[in-house]
Amino acid sequence: MELRVRFPVDDRELSTLHALAFESPVSVQPWGARLERHALTWVGAFSNDRLIGFVQVCWDGGAHAFVLDxxxxxxxxxxxxxxxxxxxxxxxxxxxxxxxxxxxxxxHLTAFYVEACGFTPTEAALLKLR
Structure with a gap:
């Protein structure tokens, strides 16, 4: 498995992954354009050049960033x-x-974000980076 930051996004491939992960119908979305416009960064997990995982980070342009998708x-x-x-x-x-x-x-994702990833539980959840 290889992680790639800000990789070139194939809208169909990412839409399919998203649909499988969230158990929803595939609807091709303009991921590439959205990420370029709104995301601080995004990371993909690849196995033999196949996209098998994804996360994006949006931000306010300052101190706060947000994990999505x-x-x-x-x-x-x-x-x-x-x-x-x-x-x-x-x-x-x-x-x-x-x-x-x-x-x-x-x-149902509390154990993942809090225990596995180190976020502090709050009304939402946040991770102090500095």
């Missing part, structure tokens, strides 16, 4: 790929000068 292909779940993606995203946000990394998640 953490997704791992179901065939690759529970292997630590999501944790590696979030760690790489956090490092990218830290390197960009952000102080806080926020994430909102559903209750």
């Amino acid at each position: 953490t997704a791992v292909h179901p065939e690759y779940g529970r292997k630590g790929i999501g944790k590696e993606l979030v760690a790489a995203a956090a490092e990218e946000a830290r390197a960009a000068g952000c102080e806080w990394l926020h994430v909102d998640y559903e209750p």
